[in-house]
Amino acid sequence: MTAVENPETPMGFGRMHRKEDVRFVRGKGTYVDDVALPGMLHGAVLRSPHAHARIVSIDASAAEAHPKVRAVVTGATLESLNLAWMPTLSHDVQAVLATDKVRFQGQEVAFVVAEDRYAARDALELIDVEYEPLPAVIDAKKSLADDAPVIRDDIEGRTGNHIFDWETGDKEHTDEVFAAADVVAVQDMLYPRVHPAPLETCGTVADMDPVTGKLTVWTTTQAPHAHRTLYALVAGIPEHKIRVISPDIGGGFGNKVGIYPGYVCAVVGSILTGKPVKWMEDRSENLMSTSFARDYHMHGEIAATREGRILAVRVKVLADHGAFNGTAQPTKFPAGFFGVFTGSYDLMAAHCEVTGVYTNKAPGGVAYACSFRITEAVYLVERLVDVLAYDLGLDPAELRMRNLLRPEQFPYESKTGWVYDSGDYPATLRAALDLADYDELRAQQARRRERGELMGIGLSFFTEAVGAGPRKHMDILGLGMADGAELRVHPTGKAVLRLSCQSQGQGHETTFAQIVAEELGISPDDIDVVHGDTDQTPFGLGTYGSRSTPVSGAATAVVARKVRDRAKIVASAMLEVSEDDLEWEKGRWFVKGDRQAGRDIQEIALAAHSDLELPEGVEGHLDATCVYNPPNLTYPFGAYVCVVDVDPGTGQVTVRSFFAVDDCGVRINPMIVEGQVHGGLADGVGMALMQVMAFDEDGNHLGGSFMDYLLPTSLECPSWRLGETVTPSPHHPIGAKGVGESATVGSPAAVVNAVLDAVKPLGVRHADMPLAPAAVWSAMRGNPLRT
Ligand code: PCD
Numbered sequence: 001m002t003a004v005e006n007p008e009t010p011m012g013f014g015r016m017h018r019k020e021d022v023r024f025v026r027g028k029g030t031y032v033d034d035v036a037l038p039g040m041l042h043g044a045v046l047r048s049p050h051a052h053a054r055i056v057s058i059d060a061s062a063a064e065a066h067p068k069v070r071a072v073v074t075g076a077t078l079e080s081l082n083l084a085w086m087p088t089l090s091h092d093v094q095a096v097l098a099t100d101k102v103r104f105q106g107q108e109v110a111f112v113v114a115e116d117r118y119a120a121r122d123a124l125e126l127i128d129v130e131y132e133p134l135p136a137v138i139d140a141k142k143s144l145a146d147d148a149p150v151i152r153d154d155i156e157g158r159t160g161n162h163i164f165d166w167e168t169g170d171k172e173h174t175d176e177v178f179a180a181a182d183v184v185a186v187q188d189m190l191y192p193r194v195h196p197a198p199l200e201t202c203g204t205v206a207d208m209d210p211v212t213g214k215l216t217v218w219t220t221t222q223a224p225h226a227h228r229t230l231y232a233l234v235a236g237i238p239e240h241k242i243r244v245i246s247p248d249i250g251g252g253f254g255n256k257v258g259i260y261p262g263y264v265c266a267v268v269g270s271i272l273t274g275k276p277v278k279w280m281e282d283r284s285e286n287l288m289s290t291s292f293a294r295d296y297h298m299h300g301e302i303a304a305t306r307e308g309r310i311l312a313v314r315v316k317v318l319a320d321h322g323a324f325n326g327t328a329q330p331t332k333f334p335a336g337f338f339g340v341f342t343g344s345y346d347l348m349a350a351h352c353e354v355t356g357v358y359t360n361k362a363p364g365g366v367a368y369a370c371s372f373r374i375t376e377a378v379y380l381v382e383r384l385v386d387v388l389a390y391d392l393g394l395d396p397a398e399l400r401m402r403n404l405l406r407p408e409q410f411p412y413e414s415k416t417g418w419v420y421d422s423g424d425y426p427a428t429l430r431a432a433l434d435l436a437d438y439d440e441l442r443a444q445q446a447r448r449r450e451r452g453e454l455m456g457i458g459l460s461f462f463t464e465a466v467g468a469g470p471r472k473h474m475d476i477l478g479l480g481m482a483d484g485a486e487l488r489v490h491p492t493g494k495a496v497l498r499l500s501c502q503s504q505g506q507g508h509e510t511t512f513a514q515i516v517a518e519e520l521g522i523s524p525d526d527i528d529v530v531h532g533d534t535d536q537t538p539f540g541l542g543t544y545g546s547r548s549t550p551v552s553g554a555a556t557a558v559v560a561r562k563v564r565d566r567a568k569i570v571a572s573a574m575l576e577v578s579e580d581d582l583e584w585e586k587g588r589w590f591v592k593g594d595r596q597a598g599r600d601i602q603e604i605a606l607a608a609h610s611d612l613e614l615p616e617g618v619e620g621h622l623d624a625t626c627v628y629n630p631p632n633l634t635y636p637f638g639a640y641v642c643v644v645d646v647d648p649g650t651g652q653v654t655v656r657s658f659f660a661v662d663d664c665g666v667r668i669n670p671m672i673v674e675g676q677v678h679g680g681l682a683d684g685v686g687m688a689l690m691q692v693m694a695f696d697e698d699g700n701h702l703g704g705s706f707m708d709y710l711l712p713t714s715l716e717c718p719s720w721r722l723g724e725t726v727t728p729s730p731h732h733p734i735g736a737k738g739v740g741e742s743a744t745v746g747s748p749a750a751v752v753n754a755v756l757d758a759v760k761p762l763g764v765r766h767a768d769m770p771l772a773p774a775a776v777w778s779a780m781r782g783n784p785l786r787t
Pocket residue numbers: 198222250251252253254255366367368369370371372504505506507508511512543544545546547548549550664665666667668669670672673676679736737738739740741
């Protein structure tokens with residue numbers, strides 16, 4: 001069916017409709033909640049109403065007596081299985097079901113397994129939990145006070161809420177540069193706690209076969225192989241007896257990287273009852289208890305000459321990690337890739353210190369559409385540059401242009417040790433300014449200001465570091481970050497590509513087929529991409545931090561080239577010439593100097609399975625495998641210009657237009673890349689203008705539904721205007737860089753800078769996100785809101 005849907009299927013890179021959309025637009029996708037197994041039972045989680053409380057007792061007898069209830073699991077049940085606590089992605093532990101205390105509102109306390117979803121939920125109300133409420137720590141800034149209640153008294157010897165201190169850069173040199181600088185601009189800013197809020201919430205169907213001992217888990221995960229290994233390590237089930245299937249996923253955005261207590265409870269429920277158990281959380285559960293993002297309280301300083309040459313950046317961050325340290329990032333990087341806070345500029349020095357603390361909030365700290373804290377880093381430096389422009393009275397575009405890294409500086413090692421692979425930043429900024437007609441916008445702004453209108457133009461320039469990562473630098477829980485790919489070419493020349501990474505909606509079934517097509521000249525319509533099933537795919541660490549293209553994409557190109565090399569041997573046998581006499585053109589090997597004498601890849605595939613006599617030691621078939629260990633990250637970048645109008649009476653912001661020029665190296669499918677950018681720009685408008693996970697003093701979550709936690713819609717988004725530049729990655733086999741998160745990373749700063757540019761005539765230098773009308777209105781009156 002797909003073949004006829006794509007009449008103009010390119011033989012490789014190029015625009016092409018997404019193969020997977022044939023099932024999605026017809027409602028034929030299979031999500032975890034679509035899985036229905038014979039005899040399946042349903043689970044529901046009882047959650048804590050308190051942010052911090054001691055559990056005095058749990059009485060589940062009434063729930064157990066409910067006629068449709070098959071099991072009630074509590075912390076005590078799990079303790080007997082040694083499963084009450086599970087490891088987090090940051091070498092901490094997290095309660096699966098609370099035993100001693102609850103530490104955030106919405107924490108998992110008990111799990112009911114019943115014959116249907118409704119009975120399971122009804123039975124939750126029959127569980128009697130006696131709590132002794134404790135004072136809650138909600139403000140990260142107060143968490144380190146001597147008299148702050150200790151949240152993690154489960155950890156022996158712990159007397160406070162401090163988790164870690166981490167620093168990067170050269171403190172001494174940075175301090176020297178600051179001391180000698182003409183100007184220093186200082187700004188405190190908050191990147192508020194936000195949530196990835198994928199449309200599909202999280203869930204699991206667990207099926208432990210009591211006869212074979214094989215556990216099959218259908219689950220909303222971005223990293224099926226990593227989940228399988230963790231289940232094996234934690235539950236002691238042999239790894240080959242676990243199959244993790246991540247079917248169609250309705251958006252991940254980092255929310256589906258980790259393992260949630262509900263997943264573990266579904267597995268335990270299946271083991272206890274001998275039946276498959278489904279658990280699907282609802283929207284409020286997703287917003288209140290699953291991985292949040294950001295929550296960085298940042299103090300930034302930027303040093304420069306009077307003429308606007310940026311010299312150094314110095315930062316202090318207080319990172320609110322919630323009740324369990326569950327942030328997701330490679331082991332050596334407790335603050336993720338925040339080290340790229342030096343941005344896209346040619347600095348003399350940089351230094352940063354990050355302190356992580358516990359609070360009575362949900363754990364997580366995922367890189368929501370962000371390669372491990374790069375969103376925070378980009379926001380910080382791009383706000384600082386604008387604050388500096390404000391102080392110096394310089395145009396923010398001009399100030400950036402003067403300080404961007406120059407093309408001849410690549411590969412460029414930043415002052416915090418990151419090696420940016422390639423870029424032509426001035427060209428990209430110039431392209432964005434041209435696309436936006438920047439000078440004309442400024443002229444228009446001047447005219448409007450005379451009329452009392454508040455029009456703002458905001459810029460951002462970002463560099464990301466995506467594609468984690470080289471094994472020598474990066475692992476998660478001891479697992480290296482290489483990815484596998486396997487390519488089989490059937491006798492008729494149709495192919496199957498098996499990948500360790502996982503698609504959550506970004507179109508891998510199309511783009512990865514396009515990579516093989518580009519390398520082998522087999523149509524993408526003739527290539528199936530298999531992913532999301534540990535029994536069918538090679539090991540790899542999954543999809544996040546825009547790593548699929550940089551790592552699995554490279555693995556795919558390499559494995560296709562291996563197939564091409566095998567095809568060459570077979571072709572030389574077919575054509576009875578030496579391999580050295582053969583030349584490749586997309587789809588066929590031919591004899592040098594004689595284009596007619598050649599064999600196409602389909603003919604070669606058939607011959608590889610035939611009785612053709614092959615040279616000594618050649619096994620036949622074209623199939624190949626590859627494990628790709630990336631030599632470096634890839635560094636996509638971009639320049640964004642946002643135009644807003646602020647209502648002088650209400651502070652309401654309207655995003656009038658948005659111009660985005662992205663450079664992600666070679667584009668596999670420009671249509672998909674543009675879709676990725678559109679999504680990320682909408683994310684940016686959401687975070688900049690309307691989103692925050694707010695709590696009251698007692699730790700009550702104030703954003704547990706989409707009535708309170710707002711998602712941007714087409715009404716809040718302009719019609720995006722996109723441009724592109726292409727600077728290939730020198731170390732990636734096809735020159736591609738990741739792009740899935742670029743726009744989420746780059747856009748919030750552009751929107752915020754635009755709003756602050758609009759209210760600049762009123763003397764406003766900074767205001768914190770989200771710039772909802774009340775925040776803008778207060779800032780306009782000289783009393784910025786403090787979150
Ligand atoms: N591409 C192309 N070209 C280039 C690059 C790229 O074409 N140069 C494409 C590919 O192939 C794919 C896409 O595009 O399809 C993307 O990619 P990347 O960048 O590589 O990325 P990935 O890995 O694949 O993915 C991931 C991402 C992330 S990370 C996120 S957040 C988000 C994004 O992705 N998510 C999502 N996007 C998206 N989309 C959708 N639809 N959904 C979702 O969910 Mo994280 O860390 O997780 O937070």
